[in-house]
Amino acid sequence: MATHDSTPTSAAARGAAAEQAAADYLTRQGLTLLARNYRIKGGEIDLICRERRTLVFVEVRARASNAFGGAAASIDPRKQARLILAAHHYLQRLPQPDTPCRFDCVLFDAGRLTWLKDAFRAGE
Template identity: 60%
Template sequence: MQAKTNDTTVARGREAETRAAAYLENQGLRLVDRNFRVRGGEIDLIMRDGRTLVFVEVRQRSRTDYGGAGASITVHKQRRIILAARHYLARRGDCECRFDCLLIDDGRIEWLRHAFSVDA
C-alpha cells in the first residue's frame, strides 16, 4: 500500500509542477529546466524572467489545516534549494537570479516573487 501512496503523491507533484510552469509561462516567464537535482537539494522549476533566472519551489496542499502550502517551505528547505541553485549556477555561469514560490492551496494559485534570498 505504501508504494501506491507514493505513486499518487509523485503524480500529484508532477501535476502541480506542470500547472505551475503553465501559469508562469502565461505570466511571461520561459521554462528552462525542471527537477534539477544535486546531492542535498532540488529545484522544481527553473524559469527565465527577462534576463533573470528564477528558481521556483512549487508547493501544493489540498487542505490548509497546518498552514497551507507556504508553511511547508521551511528555512531548511530554502537552504536545500539555495544549495541546488549554487550548483546550477556553477555549471552554467553566474547571472542575476531570484527565488520564487508558487503555492497551490485548495486549487488557488499564489505566486510569491522574491520569496527568500541566499541569506536564508
C-alpha cells in the same frame, strides 16, 4: 467502502500535476521554462525559469487545505537552504555564474494558485 490511495505514485502524480500547472501559469506570465526537477545531492529545484535577464528558481507546493499553515509554511528554512544549495550548483555551471536570480514559490492551497515572487533570499 471508500478508499484513500496514499501510495507514493499518487503523491508523485499530484506533485507532477502541480508542477505542470505552475509551469503553464508561469509561461503564460511571460517566463521561459529552462529546466524541471534539477537535482543534486542535498537539494532539488522544481522549475528553473528566466524572466528577462533574471534566473528564477521556483519551488512548487500543493496542499489540500490551509491546515497547518498551508503550502507556504512547508517551505521552512531547512527547505530553503536545500533550494539555495541546488541553485548555487546550477549557477556554477553557467558561463556567467553572476547572473541575477531570485527564488519564487508557486503555491496551491485547496486548488488556489498563489505566486510569491522573491519569496526568500540566499544569504549575502
